[in-house]
Amino acid sequence: MVDGERLWRRLSELAEIGKRKSGGVTRLSFTDEERSAKDLVASFMEEAGLSVREDAAGNLFGRREGSDPHAPAVLVGSHVDSVYDGGNFDGPLGVLAGIEVVQAMEEGDVQTGFPVEVVAFTDEEGARFSFGMTGSRALTGHLSPGDLEHQDGDGISIAEAMRDYGLDPARVEDARRQQNSLAAYLELHIEQGRVLEAEDLPAGIVTGIAGPVWLRFTIRGESGHAGATPMNRRHDALAAAAEIVGVVEEEASSTPSAVGTVGQIEVKPGGINIIPGRVDFSADLRDIDVAVRDGVEERIRERAEEICVRRGVELGVEELQRLDPAPCSEEVRGVISDACREVGIRPHSLSSGAGHDGMHLASLCPMGMIFIRSRDGVSHNPKEWSSREDCEAGCNVLYWSVLGLAGRT
Ligand code: GLV
Ligand code: MN
Ligand code: MN
Numbered sequence: 001m002v003d004g005e006r007l008w009r010r011l012s013e014l015a016e017i018g019k020r021k022s023g024g025v026t027r028l029s030f031t032d033e034e035r036s037a038k039d040l041v042a043s044f045m046e047e048a049g050l051s052v053r054e055d056a057a058g059n060l061f062g063r064r065e066g067s068d069p070h071a072p073a074v075l076v077g078s079h080v081d082s083v084y085d086g087g088n089f090d091g092p093l094g095v096l097a098g099i100e101v102v103q104a105m106e107e108g109d110v111q112t113g114f115p116v117e118v119v120a121f122t123d124e125e126g127a128r129f130s131f132g133m134t135g136s137r138a139l140t141g142h143l144s145p146g147d148l149e150h151q152d153g154d155g156i157s158i159a160e161a162m163r164d165y166g167l168d169p170a171r172v173e174d175a176r177r178q179q180n181s182l183a184a185y186l187e188l189h190i191e192q193g194r195v196l197e198a199e200d201l202p203a204g205i206v207t208g209i210a211g212p213v214w215l216r217f218t219i220r221g222e223s224g225h226a227g228a229t230p231m232n233r234r235h236d237a238l239a240a241a242a243e244i245v246g247v248v249e250e251e252a253s254s255t256p257s258a259v260g261t262v263g264q265i266e267v268k269p270g271g272i273n274i275i276p277g278r279v280d281f282s283a284d285l286r287d288i289d290v291a292v293r294d295g296v297e298e299r300i301r302e303r304a305e306e307i308c309v310r311r312g313v314e315l316g317v318e319e320l321q322r323l324d325p326a327p328c329s330e331e332v333r334g335v336i337s338d339a340c341r342e343v344g345i346r347p348h349s350l351s352s353g354a355g356h357d358g359m360h361l362a363s364l365c366p367m368g369m370i371f372i373r374s375r376d377g378v379s380h381n382p383k384e385w386s387s388r389e390d391c392e393a394g395c396n397v398l399y400w401s402v403l404g405l406a407g408r409t
Contacts, residue, residue, distance in 0.1 A: 002097075002104045002399050004392025010044055010096045011391070014080065015088040024382025027082040028152075029123030029134065030058070030161035037080040041095055041120050048103035050118065056174035057138035058122040058167050064102045066115040067409045072183040072365070073115040074406040076101065076398065079124030079135070079357065086125070087384020089190045089391075093372070095120045097188045097395040101402050113407035114183050121357045128152045128161075130214060130264070130282065130320055136357035138175040140364050148172070150320070177364065184332055184368065184405045185361035188398045190386050191371040192379035195350045202393040203345050205336045206369035209352040209359050210259075210286040211325035213297055217244065218316040219308065223269055223277030238267050238276035240311045244304045248283050251296045251303075258287040258296045259353065288325050288351050326359040332368025332405070339370075339400035343393060354379070370397050 017040065018025040018033035027033040038060045045052045050062030063073070078094025098118035105112065121139075126132020131150040137143040148159040148169050159169040196204050221237035245262045252260030265281040283300070287293035301317060308315040337347040350371065358367040372394035375385040 002100045002392065002395045004388060004395065007096055007100045007391055007395055008388045010099075011088065011092055014040060014092045014096065018082065020085055020382065022085055022382040024085045024087055024384070025082050026084050026086070027080065028084075028128040029081045029125070030128070030158070030165040034081050034122075035165065038120055041080060041099070044096065044099050045118065048099050049106045050099070050102060055139070056167065056171045057135045057143070058162070058165060059135040059139060059175060060120040062099065062102070062118045064106065064116045066112045066406060068113055069115065071114040072181055073117045074183050074402055075117050075119055075185045075361070075365075076187070076402060077119030077121065078187050078189060079121045081123055081125050081127070083125050083127040083380050085382055086380055087382060089384055089386050090192065090379055091124060093190060093386070093391060093394075094188045097391070097398050100395050101399045104399060110403070111409045112403065113409045114405070116402055116406050124357055129158050130216070131158070132321070133355070133357055133360055134158060135175075136360040138172050139177050140360040141176045142360050142363070143172060179364060182361075182365040184329070184366045185358055185364070186332065186368050186370070186398065186401055186405065187356060187358055188370045188372065188394050189356060190379060190384065191350070191374045192354045192377065193350075193374065194377035196348070196371060196373040197375070197377065199348050201345060201348050202373055202390040203340060203397050204348045204350050204371045205333050205340065206328050206371055207333070207349045207351050208288055208325055208327040209356055209369070210288045211290055211293060211323045211359075212284060212286045212355050213293060213322045214320040215283045215285070216318040216320055217241070217281050217283065217304065218318070219279045219313050220316075221277055221311070221313040222275070224275040226273040226275055229275060234275055235312045236275050237279040237313055240307055240313045241265065241279040241281055243307045244300070245281070247300055247303045247307070251299045252285065255287070255292050255296060257289065258285065258292050260285050260296060260300070286353060290324055323355070323359055326362045326367065328358070328368045329362075329366035332366050335404040336368055336370055336397065336401050338404060339397045342400040343396045345393065345397065368401070370394055370401065
């Protein structure tokens, strides 16, 4: 059985890195904060008796051998980077629970047939470069050299940030793992929704992960004097953007399940007495059904075009990323279901609205996820919270799932 106290202590210790006054954390990818978080995680991996290494993309691994050293490994983990002013559970829980599981096996003298590896993926959140899952893309061969050109708000590319972090972007291909090298990928994560709370359950089984499309809209109008330009002579880029933001909300709301969010907006020149001449804003569209999501996107694009023609402004739309929804493996879902019963939890299935590294891992090996209950469904927010008891219960489900996948010998 896992040590819930130790798991909680490590979560609290990790929460100190990049800590903000709000109580949340900002640990962006390829920064000193992410480095410090990985160093702390590496020290926990060593305490758990794991052999530690970092790959060419900065993914951190701790490995425990199985009785068959040539068998494919069961990979468990998550990420330790965060969004701006994010919570303390999104990512760290999955990494630290993975370490706790293998440490419990070590202490209980439990031997598995397959090796077990714990991973802390690099740059899952995508907060810094509006891209994300850089580590798992590299591991699965889904990262192209062009992807490393994505820039942060200061114009620093992923490739430059990697160099500053001590990694060689030209060698990122070395992080790729071969087909058949992994027996399964398993991630414990907070739900970030309210389903488990409503079901009064500490943990549940994920059926699949919704697919995100991230777009960048650019509107070019005409800047001018806010006092001297009559209303009927304006080409206000922000007024056009405001209409389109409303359309994003309206179109996503017109379906039962899609979600649409504008999370970034930049107005230029940005003076109180200047008509905005240019606006850049993002859109994040998701659904578990790709046809529904793409339908929403198509209608947003059409209506944005109409708005811009009517207002005499120019519209540009750039695609930052497009991922298909990823179903979880039936086999892994079955194993998690058995693990829930083992721990005394009624197996309950639910889908994930949030993105996870498993979306990429699914192309390499069977992929599954365990969710634990989130308080009020709040996440990407300092108030994000899951109880110590639920973290422990989820970690026990992870323990039995890993045993089920790696085989006890
Ligand atoms: C990350 O948490 C995402 O879903 O964007
Ligand atoms: Mn996460
Ligand atoms: Mn997240």
